[in-house]
Amino acid sequence: MSEEPKRRLVVGPFNRVEGDLEVRLEISGTSVSAAYVNSPLFRGFERILEGRDPMDALVVAPRICGICSVSQSHAAALALGGAMGVEVPRNGLLATNLMTATENVADHLTHFHLFFMPDFARPAYEGRPWFDRAAARFKAAQGSAVRAATAARAELFHVLGILGGKWPHTLTLQPGGVTRAVDARDRVRLLATIRSFRRFLEDSLFGAPLDRVLALAAAEDLERWRVSGPAGDFRLFLEIAADLDLAHLGRAHGRFLSHGAYAGPDGGHLYRRGVFADGREVLFDPDQVTEHHRFSRMAGQDRPHPPFAGSTVPDGLDETGYSWCKAPRLAGLPYETGAIARQLVDGHPLIRALVAQDGGSVRSRVVARLLELARTTDAMEAWLRAIDPAAPWCVAAEMPDTAQAVGLTEAARGALGHWLRVERGRIAGYQIIAPTTWNFSPRDLDGVPGPLEQALVGAPVQEGERTPLSVQHIVRSFDPCMVCTVH
Amino acid sequence: MRERPFSVLWLQSGGCGGCTMSLLCAESPDLMTLLETAGIRLLWHPSLSEETGAEAVGLFERILAGEEPLDVLCVEGSLLRGPNGTGRFHVLAGTGRPTIDWVRDLAAAAGTVVAVGTCAAYGGITAGGENIADACGLQYEGTRRGGALDGAFRARGGLPVVNVAGCPTHPNWVTETLMLLAENALAAEDLDVYQRPRFYADHLVHHGCPRNEYYEYKASAEKPSDLGCLMEHMGCLGTQAHADCNTRLWNGEGSCTRGGYACINCTAPDFEEPGHAFQQTPKFAGIPIGLPTDMPKAWFVALASLAKAATPERVRRNAAADRIVVAPTVRPTRKG
Numbered sequence: 125m126s127e128e129p130k131r132r133l134v135v136g137p138f139n140r141v142e143g144d145l146e147v148r149l150e151i152s153g154t155s156v157s158a159a160y161v162n163s164p165l166f167r168g169f170e171r172i173l174e175g176r177d178p179m180d181a182l183v184v185a186p187r188i189c190g191i192c193s194v195s196q197s198h199a200a201a202l203a204l205g206g207a208m209g210v211e212v213p214r215n216g217l218l219a220t221n222l223m224t225a226t227e228n229v230a231d232h233l234t235h236f237h238l239f240f241m242p243d244f245a246r247p248a249y250e251g252r253p254w255f256d257r258a259a260a261r262f263k264a265a266q267g268s269a270v271r272a273a274t275a276a277r278a279e280l281f282h283v284l285g286i287l288g289g290k291w292p293h294t295l296t297l298q299p300g301g302v303t304r305a306v307d308a309r310d311r312v313r314l315l316a317t318i319r320s321f322r323r324f325l326e327d328s329l330f331g332a333p334l335d336r337v338l339a340l341a342a343a344e345d346l347e348r349w350r351v352s353g354p355a356g357d358f359r360l361f362l363e364i365a366a367d368l369d370l371a372h373l374g375r376a377h378g379r380f381l382s383h384g385a386y387a388g389p390d391g392g393h394l395y396r397r398g399v400f401a402d403g404r405e406v407l408f409d410p411d412q413v414t415e416h417h418r419f420s421r422m423a424g425q426d427r428p429h430p431p432f433a434g435s436t437v438p439d440g441l442d443e444t445g446y447s448w449c450k451a452p453r454l455a456g457l458p459y460e461t462g463a464i465a466r467q468l469v470d471g472h473p474l475i476r477a478l479v480a481q482d483g484g485s486v487r488s489r490v491v492a493r494l495l496e497l498a499r500t501t502d503a504m505e506a507w508l509r510a511i512d513p514a515a516p517w518c519v520a521a522e523m524p525d526t527a528q529a530v531g532l533t534e535a536a537r538g539a540l541g542h543w544l545r546v547e548r549g550r551i552a553g554y555q556i557i558a559p560t561t562w563n564f565s566p567r568d569l570d571g572v573p574g575p576l577e578q579a580l581v582g583a584p585v586q587e588g589e590r591t592p593l594s595v596q597h598i599v600r601s602f603d604p605c606m607v608c609t610v611h
Numbered sequence: 612m613r614e615r616p617f618s619v620l621w622l623q624s625g626g627c628g629g630c631t632m633s634l635l636c637a638e639s640p641d642l643m644t645l646l647e648t649a650g651i652r653l654l655w656h657p658s659l660s661e662e663t664g665a666e667a668v669g670l671f672e673r674i675l676a677g678e679e680p681l682d683v684l685c686v687e688g689s690l691l692r693g694p695n696g697t698g699r700f701h702v703l704a705g706t707g708r709p710t711i712d713w714v715r716d717l718a719a720a721a722g723t724v725v726a727v728g729t730c731a732a733y734g735g736i737t738a739g740g741e742n743i744a745d746a747c748g749l750q751y752e753g754t755r756r757g758g759a760l761d762g763a764f765r766a767r768g769g770l771p772v773v774n775v776a777g778c779p780t781h782p783n784w785v786t787e788t789l790m791l792l793a794e795n796a797l798a799a800e801d802l803d804v805y806q807r808p809r810f811y812a813d814h815l816v817h818h819g820c821p822r823n824e825y826y827e828y829k830a831s832a833e834k835p836s837d838l839g840c841l842m843e844h845m846g847c848l849g850t851q852a853h854a855d856c857n858t859r860l861w862n863g864e865g866s867c868t869r870g871g872y873a874c875i876n877c878t879a880p881d882f883e884e885p886g887h888a889f890q891q892t893p894k895f896a897g898i899p900i901g902l903p904t905d906m907p908k909a910w911f912v913a914l915a916s917l918a919k920a921a922t923p924e925r926v927r928r929n930a931a932a933d934r935i936v937v938a939p940t941v942r943p944t945r946k947g
Contacts, residue, residue: 134705135663135664135704135705136664136703136704136705136706137657137663137664137667137668137703137704137705137706138663138664138704138705139655139656139657139658139660139662139663139667140657140658140659140660140663142628142658143623143628144623144657144701144703144704144710145704146702146704146705162704164701164702164703164704165624165625165691165700165701166691166700166701166744167625167691167700167737167744167746168737168743168744171740171741171743172736172737172739172740172741172743173740174740175740176740176888177888177889177891179888179889179890179891180888180889182889182890183875183889183890184736184739184883187627187629187736187778188627189627189628189629190626190627190628190629190630190631190632190633190779191628191629191632193627193629193632234635238635238658238659239658242661243661245661246661263661264659264660264661265643265653265656265659265660265661266643270643271641271643271644274635274641274642274643275638275641277635277636278635278636278637278638278641278862279638281636281862281863282862282863282864284862284865285860285861285862285863285864285865286863286864286865287870288862288865288870289861289865289866289867289868289869289870289871289872290779290856290861290862290865290866290867290870291632291633291636291861291862292627292629292632292633292779293629293778293779293877294867294870294872295867295870295872295873295875295890296870296871296872298835300835301835301836302835302836302871303835303836303870303871303872304836304869304870304871305836305871305933305934307934438694438700438743440693440694440695440697440699440700441694448700513934516836516933517836517933518834518835518836518933520834520835590664590665591663591664591665591666596663607626607627607628
C-alpha cells in the first residue's frame with residue numbers, strides 16, 4: 125500500500141485577521157494532514173518595555189495592539205496594581221469593566237461582520253440557497269450588514285470617547301482606578317449609547333429582543349432558532365453553518381482556558397476564571413504556565429520558560445523555528461482561549477451542550493461569540509446603573525523598588541497575561557502571553573501542535589484551491605490577533 | 612470628473628493596526644460612504660478586503676507591472692530593517708520577501724505615498740528602547756530624514772511622503788488627507804516641517820483643552836483623576852503637541868486631556884522616548900523643562916508665579932478634585 129502523495133501550500137498574506145499571518149499546509153489527497161502556523165512579524169515589545177519606568181507600561185503596552193488596546197492597558201494596570209498592592213475603588217472597577225467590555229463587544233461585532241462572514245459572500249459559494257442573502261449582507265466592505273455594523277461600532281465607541289478620551293490607546297486605566305470620573309449626566313449619555321447599540325443588535329443581528337438570546341440554553345433551542353427563529357444575521361449564520369457542516373470543522377484539542385472577565389465589585393468575575401477540559405472545569409493556576417521556544421526563532425529552545433523568568437531574544441539565523449510566536453503551555457499542554465472558553469468555563473448551558481456534541485468548532489466558536497455579545501451588552505447597562513457618582517474613582521499609590529506581579533484579563537479573543545518584574549525601580553522583566561499566542565502557537569517541546577495547527581488537520585481542500593475556503597473559515601473562527609501574538 | 616476611481620492600496624508592517632481600527636470609527640459619514648462618494652477605491656486593505664493570499668499578491672504584482680494604476684500607497688506601521696539589515700523581522704506572509712522591500716517597490720509605483728500613523732512616519736513606539744527590530748519610518752528615522760525610503764524621495768506625483776502622524780491617527784486626518792489628494796489639493800507647502808498635513812498639524816492640542824482655566828492659573832492636578840492642569844506635574848505636552856485633538860475631538864466627545872490624562876505628543880517624531888516617565892513632568896528648579904510653544908522662558912516663569920498667586924479659591928480647590936466641588940459664582944446679569 126503506497127502513501128497518498130503529499131503536497132504543500134503556503135497561504136498568505138492572510139487578511140481579515142488583525143495583523144500578518146502565514147499558514148503552511150501539508151495536504152494528503154483532499155484534506156489537510158498537517159499545518160504549521162507562522163506569525164511573520166516581530167517587533168519586540170517585551171524588550172521595548174525593559175529598563176523603563178514601570179508606569180510607562182501604561183503607554184507602551186496598549187500600543188502592542190490597536191484592536192485589543194484597552195485589554196493590553198488593563199493587563200498592564202493590573203500587573204502594576206499588583207506590584208503596588210493597590211485596591212481599585214468600586215467606581216473604578218465599574219468604569220474599567222465598561223471600557224474593556226466596550227472594546228470586547230466592538231471586537232466581536234467587527235469580527236463577525238467585517239472579518240468572518242464576508243467569506244460566505246465569495247463567488248465560490250454561488251448557487252447555495254443562502255448565497256444571495258449572504259452576498260447582500262456581507263460582501264466585503266460593501267454588504268448592508270457590514271456597513272450597518274461599522275456605523276453601530278463607531279457609535280458604540282463614544283463610550284470610550286467619554287470614559288477613555290479616545291480609542292484605541294487610552295491612558296485612563298491606572299493601577300488605582302480610572303482618571304475620568306463619570307457624573308450623572310455622563311451616566312445617562314452612556315446609557316443612551318449602549319441602549320442604542322442594544323437596539324442595533326436586536327434589529328439587525330438577532331432580529332429579536334436580547335432576552336430571547338440570553339434564554340438560549342440547549343442545542344434544541346438553537347436548532348429551533350435556525351429552523352423557525354426570527355429573521356436576522358444570526359439565523360443566516362446558523363443556516364450557513366448547517367449547510368456547510370461548520371459544526372464539524374476546526375476541532376482543536378478540546379482544552380479551554382479563561383482568565384475570567386469583568387471583575388465584580390464584590391469579588392469574582394462576570395465570566396469566571398478557570399480551565400475546562402475533558403468535560404470538567406478545574407481551577408486555573410498561573411504558576412503552571414510556561415512558554416516553549418522549541419519551534420520559535422528565539423534563544424532558549426531546549427527548555428520551558430516560566431514567564432517571570434522568561435526572555436525574548438530573537439534569533440534571525442535560526443532555521444528550526446518557523447514562527448516568531450512562542451508556544452505557551454499550561455501544565456505542559458496547549459489550550460484554546462476565547463469567547464468559547466469563557467462561556468464554557470462559566471458554565472453556559474448552550475455552549476457546554478454544543479461542545480459536548482461536537483467539541484470546539486467553527487460553529488460553536490461563532491455562536492459563543494454572538495451569545496457573549498448579547499450577555500456583555502446586557503451587563504454594561506447594569507454596571508452603569510451601579511455607579512455612584514459621589515464615590516471615588518481612583519486612589520494614588522507608589523511603586524516599590526522591587527516587586528513582581530501578574531496581570532490577568534480577557535481580551536475579546538481570550539486570555540491575556542502580563543508578567544511584570546520590577547528591580548531598582550525599573551522594569552527588569554516584562555513577559556506577555558496574548559490570546560492568539562495560545563491559539564496560534566507553534567509546536568512545543570514535545571512536538572505537539574498548537575490549537576489552530578490541530579484544528580486545521582482534516583480540513584477539506586477542493587481541487588485547484590490555493591487558499592482553501594475551509595482553512596479560511598477555521599482560521600477566522602478563532603478571531604486571531606496577530607499583532608498581539610508575537611508583540 | 613475622474614475617468615477612474617482614485618486608487619488606494621493599504622499595507623501594514625511593524626505597527627499595531629490601531630490606525631485602521633481608528634479609521635473605521637469615521638462618522639458623518641462613515642468610512643465606506645465617504646470613500647465611495649469621494650470616488651476613492653480601496654484596491655486592497657488587509658482588514659477590509661475579500662481577497663486573501665494569492666489573490667492579494669497577484670494584485671501587488673499587477674501594480675508593479677504597471678497593469679493596475681496606483682494613486683496612493685498607504686503604509687501603516689514602522690518598517691523593520693532587522694535583523695542585520697535583512698528585513699526578516701517582517702516577511703510579507705505568503706511571499707517569502709521582507710515587507711520593507713515590497714514597500715520600496717510599490718512606493719516607486721505610487722502617485723503619492725502616505726505614512727499612516729507615527730510608526731510609518733517616524734518609527735514610533737516600535738523604534739522605542741533599544742529598537743531591537745531596527746524600526747524606522749518611511750522617510751524619517753525619528754527626526755532625521757531618510758528611513759525605508761531615501762530622504763530625497765519624491766513619489767510620481769511630486770510629493771515627499773505625507774506623514775499623517777498620530778498614535779493612533781484620527782480617522783478624519785486620514786480621510787481628509789485622501790480626499791485632498793484625490794482632488795489634487797495637497798501641495799508640498801501644505802505639509803509642515805515634519806511633512807505632516809498642516810490642516811491638523813498647525814494647531815496645538817492645548818487649543819480647546821477644557822482645562823484651560825486651570826492652565827491659566829497653574830492650578831495643577833497632582834494625582835490621576837484630578838481636574839487640574841496636567842502640565843505642571845502629570846507630564847502633559849499639550850502646549851507643545853501639534854494636533855487639533857481638542858477642537859476636532861475623538862470618538863464623539865473625547866480627547867486625551869478630556870479623558871483625564873496627559874497628552875504625550877504622539878504626532879511628533881521620537882515621542883516614544885521623551886527622556887522621562889511619560890506621566891511625570893521633568894522640572895529644573897521647580898519649573899517644567901518643556902515650556903509652551905513659542906513662549907519665552909522668563910515670561911513663562913513670571914506669568915506662572917503671578918498666576919499662581921492670583922488663583923481663585925474655586926479653581927484651586929477644583930484642580931485637586933475629581934469633580935467640580937465649587938461652582939463658578941452666578942452673577943446677576945446687567946442689562947442696558
